[in-house]
Amino acid sequence: MSARSNILNKLRAGLAGTTPRPDDFDEGLVTRPWQYAPEDRITRLRSLMEAVHTEIHQLTTEQWPAKVQELLERRGLKNLLYAPGTDHGQTLSEHWQQSGAAPELLAYDRPIEEWKEELFWQVDASITGTVGGIAATGSLVVWPDRHEPRLMSLLPPLHIALLKASEVEDNLYGMMQKHNWSAGLPTNLLLVSGPSKTADIEQVLAYGAHGPKELVVLILEDA
Amino acid sequence: MSQRIPVKELTDSFRGRAVGALADAQLRTNFRVAMDSLMKKRADAFPDEEEREGLRELGNHIKARALSRLPDLLEQLETRLTANGVKVHWAETTEEANRIVHSIIEAKQGSQVVKGKSMVSEEMEMNDYLAERNIECLESDMGEYIVQLDGEKPSHIIMPAIHKNRFQVSKLFHDKLGVDETEDVNELIQIGRRTLRQKFLEADVGVSGVNFAIAETGTLLLVENEGNGRMSTTAPPVHIAVTGIEKVVENLRDVVPLLSLLTRSALGQPITTYVNMISGPRKADELDGPEEVHLVLLDNGRSGAFADAQLRQTLNCIRCGACMNHCPVYARVGGHTYGEVYPGPIGKIITPHMVGLHKVPDHPSASSLCGACGEVCPVKIPIPEMLQRLRQENVKSPAEQPKVKDGGAKYSRKERAIWRFWASLNTSPVFYRLFLWGATRFGKLAPKNVGPWTENHSAPVPARRSLHDLAKAHLNQGDR
Numbered sequence: 001m002s003a004r005s006n007i008l009n010k011l012r013a014g015l016a017g018t019t020p021r022p023d024d025f026d027e028g029l030v031t032r033p034w035q036y037a038p039e040d041r042i043t044r045l046r047s048l049m050e051a052v053h054t055e056i057h058q059l060t061t062e063q064w065p066a067k068v069q070e071l072l073e074r075r076g077l078k079n080l081l082y083a084p085g086t087d088h089g090q091t092l093s094e095h096w097q098q099s100g101a102a103p104e105l106l107a108y109d110r111p112i113e114e115w116k117e118e119l120f121w122q123v124d125a126s127i128t129g130t131v132g133g134i135a136a137t138g139s140l141v142v143w144p145d146r147h148e149p150r151l152m153s154l155l156p157p158l159h160i161a162l163l164k165a166s167e168v169e170d171n172l173y174g175m176m177q178k179h180n181w182s183a184g185l186p187t188n189l190l191l192v193s194g195p196s197k198t199a200d201i202e203q204v205l206a207y208g209a210h211g212p213k214e215l216v217v218l219i220l221e222d223a
Numbered sequence: 224m225s226q227r228i229p230v231k232e233l234t235d236s237f238r239g240r241a242v243g244a245l246a247d248a249q250l251r252t253n254f255r256v257a258m259d260s261l262m263k264k265r266a267d268a269f270p271d272e273e274e275r276e277g278l279r280e281l282g283n284h285i286k287a288r289a290l291s292r293l294p295d296l297l298e299q300l301e302t303r304l305t306a307n308g309v310k311v312h313w314a315e316t317t318e319e320a321n322r323i324v325h326s327i328i329e330a331k332q333g334s335q336v337v338k339g340k341s342m343v344s345e346e347m348e349m350n351d352y353l354a355e356r357n358i359e360c361l362e363s364d365m366g367e368y369i370v371q372l373d374g375e376k377p378s379h380i381i382m383p384a385i386h387k388n389r390f391q392v393s394k395l396f397h398d399k400l401g402v403d404e405t406e407d408v409n410e411l412i413q414i415g416r417r418t419l420r421q422k423f424l425e426a427d428v429g430v431s432g433v434n435f436a437i438a439e440t441g442t443l444l445l446v447e448n449e450g451n452g453r454m455s456t457t458a459p460p461v462h463i464a465v466t467g468i469e470k471v472v473e474n475l476r477d478v479v480p481l482l483s484l485l486t487r488s489a490l491g492q493p494i495t496t497y498v499n500m501i502s503g504p505r506k507a508d509e510l511d512g513p514e515e516v517h518l519v520l521l522d523n524g525r526s527g528a529f530a531d532a533q534l535r536q537t538l539n540c541i542r543c544g545a546c547m548n549h550c551p552v553y554a555r556v557g558g559h560t561y562g563e564v565y566p567g568p569i570g571k572i573i574t575p576h577m578v579g580l581h582k583v584p585d586h587p588s589a590s591s592l593c594g595a596c597g598e599v600c601p602v603k604i605p606i607p608e609m610l611q612r613l614r615q616e617n618v619k620s621p622a623e624q625p626k627v628k629d630g631g632a633k634y635s636r637k638e639r640a641i642w643r644f645w646a647s648l649n650t651s652p653v654f655y656r657l658f659l660w661g662a663t664r665f666g667k668l669a670p671k672n673v674g675p676w677t678e679n680h681s682a683p684v685p686a687r688r689s690l691h692d693l694a695k696a697h698l699n700q701g702d703r
Contacts, residue, residue, distance in 0.1 A: 003522075004313040007468060010526040011294040014535070021288040023473075029277045030479045048493065112458075112511040120424045137494035149510040150457045154450055173479045182475045185440055187505065187512055188457065191498035196450040198412060199490075200366035200382060202253075202389050203260055206412040209365060210419065211450025211497070 027173060034136035034171035041135040041168045042219060048138025052194035053207055055216040058165070064218050065095030068160060071216060072103045072125060079104040081119075081126035081156055085147035088129050088162055108149055119151065125158035132167035134175055134191070140217065141175060142190040150188050159212040161192070165221050237585040240560040250386055254557050257385045261548040264491025265599070282484045283603040285477045286539040293529070296438040296471045297520065303441025307503035309516045320521045321352040324430070324463055327517055328358055331461055333427030337419070339445070339452035340364040341432030342380055342542060343465045343521055345564045346577065349430070360430070361422050363451040365415050372399050378558030380565065381489050381544040386557055419451070429455035429513065433466035434541070435481060436518070439474045442502045443518065446486060446495040453499050462504075462513040468520050469529075469538035481541060484601035489543040524576040524628060531626050533612060537572050539602040544569075546596035546606060552589055561586070568596035572609040579629030580617050587613035659689050 001009075036044055046056050059067055072080055083089040084107040096105050106123060131143045140161050144150040153159050169175040172191075176182070181189070196211030207213055244250055269275040289296060301311045314320035324347075328336065336353060338344060338360060350371065353360040362371040366383035370376065373395050377383030384392070389408055397404045402414050423429075431452055435444040443464050445452045456462045472478060486492045505512035528534045547553040547567025558566035563574045563583060571586040580586075587610050596606040617633045619625040648658055662669075666685035673682055 002313070003315045003319060006315055007313055007520075007522050007526055008294045008297065010522075011297075011468075011529055014526070014530040015291070015294070018291065018532075021284070021291040023288060024284055025474075025476065026277075026281060027476075029274075029281050030483070033271065033274045052496070108510060110510065116424060116458075120420060139494055139498075146506070146508040146510065149512070150453075151511045154453050154457065171479075172482070173476065176476060176479070182440055185442055185475075185500060185502045187501070187503050187509060189500040189502070190453075191494065192496065193494050193498075194496050196448070197496055198365045198449045200364070200369070200384055200449075201387075201392050201408045201411055203257055203382070203385075204389070204408040206409045208416065209412060209449035209451070210363070210416060210423075210454050 030173045031171055036135050036170055041170065042165055044135040045133050045138050045168055046219075049194060049215075049217060052138070052197065053215075054138075054194050055214065056219060057216070058219045058221060061220050061222065064162065064220060065092050066099070067218060068092065068127060069095070069099060069101045069103075071158075071160065073101070075125075075158070077103055077124035077158065079106050079122070079124050081106045081108055081123050081152055083108055083128065083148040083152065085109075086129060088127070089147070092127065108152055112149070112151065119155055123156045125160065126152045126156040127160040127162070128152050130161050130163050130167075131179070132169060132175060133163050134170075134172055135168055136171040137191075137193060139172075139191040139193040142192050143186050144188055144190070145186060150190075153190065153192060154211045157208065157212055158214045158216065159195075160216045160218065163217055163219050165219050237560060237562060237583070237589055240562060241556045241589075244556045244560045249388070250557050251555065253386050253388055254554050257379075257382065258548050258554040261382075261490070261544075265488055265545060265548070266491075268487035268491040268493065278480050278484055279601055279603050281480045282541075282601050283539065285472060285481060286541075286602050287536075289472045289477070290469070290529070290535055290538055292473065293468070293471065296473055297468060299438040300436055300441060300471050303438065304503075304518060305441075307441045309441065309443075309503055309518055312517060312519045313522075314519055315522045317347040317521065317523050320347050320465060320519050320523075321349060323517075323519050324349060324465070325353065325356060325358070327461065327463055327515075328353070328428050331427055331515075333461070334358055335422070335426045336360040336428045336430055337363045337422050337426040337451075337455050337459065338367075339429070339431035339447065339455035340367055340383075341430065341465055342564060343432055343467055344430060345377065346521070346523055347465065349465075361419070361426075363419050363423065363455055364447075365412060365449060365451075368415055368419065369395065372396075376559065376564075378566065379544060379547060380542055380567075380569075386559070423451075423454045423458045426455075426459040428461045428463060429457075429459040430463050430465065431455050433464050433470050433518070434485065435478045436466060436471045437475050437478060438471055440502060442475065442500050444478055444482075445499040445501070446482070446497070447499070448490075448492075448496040450497060453497055456499065456501055457512055460513055461515045461517070462501075463517045463519065464501075465519045465521060468522055468525055469540075481602075485541050485543050488545040488599065488601040524578075527628055528573070528576040534576070534609065534627070536604050537569075537576070537609060539604050540569055540573065541602055542569075543601055545599045545601065549595040549599045551591060551593060551595070556589075568606045568610075569604075572604075572606055572613065575613055575616075575627050575629075577628075580613075580625075580627060580632035581629040584617065584632045587611075587617055659691065663687055663689050663692070 130140045132141045195215040196209045198209040312323045350360045362368045369384040378386040393404045504516040553567040616625045616627040616630040619631045625631045662685040
């Protein structure tokens with residue numbers, strides 16, 4: 001007998017004569033306390049994310065590439081990891097060409113194995129998109145794909161994320177239902193709610209444990 | 224001078240270790256401060272009682288529903304994960320689980336493993352198992368890393384190094400890593416970051432636990448604040464997740480309330496920094512992520528708890544640690560006193576199923592039954608009720624067929640005979656009056672040594688007049 005059948009048989013024996021419990025999921029319990037007027041959603045998201053050291057700027061769609069340049073130059077950073085296959089990646093690289101921005105643009109365009117050491121130690125910052133935000137918990141929804149790989153939002157000490165104001169939902173349940181997540185998830189779906197942190201020593205909060213030390217969110221108002 | 228209790232000394236009983244812990248002023252301060260703060264954080268995270276209670280009820284129903292279909296859901300999870308490209312393994316014992324993990328690493332000729340926080344891997348003692356086979360298995364959660372560096376075990380399931388203060392960590396880093404001592408917590412964390420980043424880069428295999436396994440979509444959900452969980456599951460070419468068979472839930476939507484209950488109960492956070500949902504290995508056109516993902520489903524006594532409808536509720540646990548944060552016993556004796564992987568109230572009700580009551584005979588009784596654990600449990604496990612049940616199982620005679628592994632560990636014929644005598648004494652009026660007559664007159668003949676009681680108390684001496692007697696006299700006076 002395999003471990004699999006032994007375990008399943010034992011569990012089935014334990015359930016002999018019982019019927020499965022009904023599905024009485026009451027969605028009101030996870031939505032009602034977490035509903036906001038449209039104008040309050042961004043405020044709520046901001047206050048929660050800022051409480052955990054996230055830097056947030058609200059901009060128009062035209063302004064963001066210049067803001068990214070400014071953020072990097074102000075910190076004196078030497079490079080920025082970006083996803084050339086995305087729309088925002090295209091916009092960014094066009095801006096970089098026109099403005100002659102100093103920080104070098106690094107395209108994440110090859111498998112990690114080809115430049116793992118460089119990615120781990122040499123990259124100062126990254127910029128990624130998001131597929132939305134969640135007001136209730138102050139979270140970004142990051143949906144990595146072949147254009148924008150998983151480690152982009154994890155390895156560099158500074159992570160800049162673009163969030164469309166119109167894509168902020170009230171709560172996780174609403175986000176899940178609206179985008180029908182259960183019908184198809186990516187390899188790795190992420191909720192990101194601040195820079196990496198730990199309180200493992202004396203419960204003293206320290207930022208920059210293993211992931212980004214800084215998270216900057218650029219909230220884009222639709223023109 | 225503070226003292227710690229290293230692993231190698233954890234050989235005597237709960238009682239023995241408790242005496243040592245209670246006398247350790249530094250340890251008690253570290254725990255008291257931490258538990259007070261965690262209790263406050265939880266309370267602040269649930270400002271609305273009605274909301275909290277509604278959510279706890281929902282959390283309980285979701286887990287109960289999942290357990291009521293557990294074998295089916297495990298099969299569904301396996302089917303979905305397999306379709307997503309994840310290899311699923313089953314292990315009845317920790318030995319089997321270790322063998323599976325080792326064979327996966329061996330097939331890749333791996334020699335370096337980084338591990339995100341996983342209590343199941345602690346159950347397996349995976350680090351030791353792999354070290355004996357010349358594979359380095361390094362903890363990457365800051366707290367776990369500190370504990371591992373010092374040759375210790377975690378003392379709390381969420382805050383593994385809670386028993387240490389910054390000075391102890393500073394000294395440890397200085398001794399083991401050769402860095403300068405510093406009392407700055409930020410600097411200590413940066414030392415950990417630099418050291419471990421190189422390990423993430425070099426690792427052949429990443430190991431993680433699982434917070435929720437979602438049958439509907441074939442997804443492994445992990446929560447964390449540090450990013451080490453994401454590192455362990457993304458950077459190395461192979462990811463092995465290890466989890467208990469009770470972690471499966473039916474639908475993706477089921478994790479919404481459970482997630483909220485977990486992070487608010489554990490740390491008072493509305494959500495953790497990262498919620499990491501993994502549904503498969505790297506796809507052909509993707510540029511990072513592991514090429515192989517494995518899930519090891521471990522039983523290790525869980526099916527034993529599952530067999531009994533009442534004890535099954537133990538498996539509702541989502542490992543938030545709130546029960547230990549609120550436990551007056553845990554706060555005083557600390558996590559190491561329990562001598563096993565899971566300390567505190569949840570440890571007392573889950574460990575007997577894993578290691579048997581012979582090994583942890585004092586677990587069910589190391590409680591004042593104050594009820595705090597049951598009151599804060601986010602999935603409403605009636606922990607005090609479970610403790611009472613385990614106390615019963617603990618003293619059952621072989622003929623009574625105890626239902627828990629090594630049940631009857633504390634069965635004693637002598638004790639049983641004394642209780643039988645006591646019961647008959649109190650249920651027979653004639654016998655009772657006779658005894659009362661004797662006890663009030665010959666009280667001085669009562670034994671001077673009544674076991675552990677007289678170690679710290681003077682022996683009880685029956686009063687010269689019984690309560691019955693006094694009451695009768697009192698009432699007669701009133702009549703006059």
